[in-house]
Amino acid sequence: MNPKIYLSSPHMGGTEQDFVSKAFETNWIAPLGPNVTEFETRIENYLGNTNYVAALSSGTSAIHLALILLGVSQGDEVLCQTFTFSASANPIVYQGATPVFIDSELETWNMCPIHLETAIKDRIAKGKKPKAIVAVHLYGMPCKIEAITAIAQKYEIPIVEDSAEALGSSYKGQKCGTFGTLGILSFNGNKIITTSGGGALVSNSLQVKEKAIFLATQARDEAPHYQHSQIGYNYRLSNICAGIGCGQMEVLDTHVSLRREMHQLYSDLFATTEGVTVFKEPNNDYVSNHWLTCITVDSDKTGYTSEEVRLALAEDNIESRPLWKPMHLQPIFTEAPYYGNTVAETLFNIGLCLPSGSNLSDTEKQRIMKSLNPFV
Numbered sequence: 001m002n003p004k005i006y007l008s009s010p011h012m013g014g015t016e017q018d019f020v021s022k023a024f025e026t027n028w029i030a031p032l033g034p035n036v037t038e039f040e041t042r043i044e045n046y047l048g049n050t051n052y053v054a055a056l057s058s059g060t061s062a063i064h065l066a067l068i069l070l071g072v073s074q075g076d077e078v079l080c081q082t083f084t085f086s087a088s089a090n091p092i093v094y095q096g097a098t099p100v101f102i103d104s105e106l107e108t109w110n111m112c113p114i115h116l117e118t119a120i121k122d123r124i125a126k127g128k129k130p131k132a133i134v135a136v137h138l139y140g141m142p143c144k145i146e147a148i149t150a151i152a153q154k155y156e157i158p159i160v161e162d163s164a165e166a167l168g169s170s171y172k173g174q175k176c177g178t179f180g181t182l183g184i185l186s187f188n189g190n191k192i193i194t195t196s197g198g199g200a201l202v203s204n205s206l207q208v209k210e211k212a213i214f215l216a217t218q219a220r221d222e223a224p225h226y227q228h229s230q231i232g233y234n235y236r237l238s239n240i241c242a243g244i245g246c247g248q249m250e251v252l253d254t255h256v257s258l259r260r261e262m263h264q265l266y267s268d269l270f271a272t273t274e275g276v277t278v279f280k281e282p283n284n285d286y287v288s289n290h291w292l293t294c295i296t297v298d299s300d301k302t303g304y305t306s307e308e309v310r311l312a313l314a315e316d317n318i319e320s321r322p323l324w325k326p327m328h329l330q331p332i333f334t335e336a337p338y339y340g341n342t343v344a345e346t347l348f349n350i351g352l353c354l355p356s357g358s359n360l361s362d363t364e365k366q367r368i369m370k371s372l373n374p375f376v
């Protein structure tokens with residue numbers, strides 16, 4: 001059996017271990033220290049403008065803190081893209097709030113602004129104005145952020161921009177993660193850069209960053225003893241993990257280029273295959289990091305389904321994966337209100353994510369191309 005080819009695996013740049021060794025030498029084996037501060041500075045410099053970054057233990061904890069900072073609490077409603085990973089929606093429930101799911105549009109596969117506005121109007125008519133909007137840049141593709149922001153401003157509802165999959169993507173030259181009232185990033189093992197596990201909260205205010213760090217470190221009041229007047233969390237990033245992140249920031253742009261090259265490879269492969277569409281940017285305003293390259297398969301035209309492609313790849317020990325199953329179809333969220341049609345559901349039924357790592361060798365790429373050849 002050939003060695004396994006993963007969908008997206010960690011890819012170290014080289015200097016990560018230097019930062020980790022430094023942490024050992026100086027005994028900063030803690031959820032704070034020089035690497036944490038340096039990692040935050042590197043992300044702030046990368047995102048540009050006046051962005052403030054708090055390094056956290058995961059993208060999920062970043063979304064949770066974002067909702068807390070926006071005052072989401074028991075009984076509130078939060079609008080959330082249905083076509084996403086469950087981590088976008090779970091923290092809504094941690095707060096005792098109810099997710100209200102919104103369908104996608106076909107150009108970016110992200111939150112449909114039309115369904116969003118319909119939902120806002122209807123929830124207000126039913127007596128409750130939603131407390132926040134969780135918008136996602138899925139697979140690295142920027143969402144229709146201008147239209148979504150315009151609606152959010154019209155109804156004065158803050159946006160949590162879930163940029164977990166989209167570090168390195170941009171819309172009209174502005175980096176993803178910097179559009180929302182608050183933005184979040186993830187550095188999980190399979191993301192475009194990794195700290196093994198980690199995340200970050202992005203805001204445009206130093207006070208918000210400081211408040212996030214305060215909440216992430218058990219909300220200790222200023223006193224020599226341990227005094228608390230608010231519920232706190234243990235959500236800060238470890239100085240060891242942050243060291244990996246410092247090294248990873250040096251190769252982020254290279255990783256984006258390599259993922260975009262993988263996307264080009266698949267685009268060329270399927271260029272003349274009727275019925276297979278490689279998901280790409282709608283126009284030049286959008287730049288995706290192409291974290292994962294996705295295809296949709298119209299089986300009426302191809303004579304085969306996306307599931308058959310997945311099984312053929314698995315046969316050669318190559319991992320591929322169906323697109324995210326929409327949240328409103330998940331057993332945990334059957335009670336949640338939903339606004340939309342079947343765009344996300346259809347994408348789930350006909351789509352597949354292909355191996356997209358920035359560290360795939362030429363031999364591995366050849367194996368993938370060979371396995372896909374019967375479908376071209």
Ligand SMILES: *Cc1c(COP(=O)(O)O)cnc(C)c1O
Nearest residue numbers: 058059060085087088164186188
């Ligand atoms: C990975 C991911 C998250 C959560 O990040 P973790 O660091 O794994 O907690 C949230 N939203 C989306 C869309 C993701 O892909």
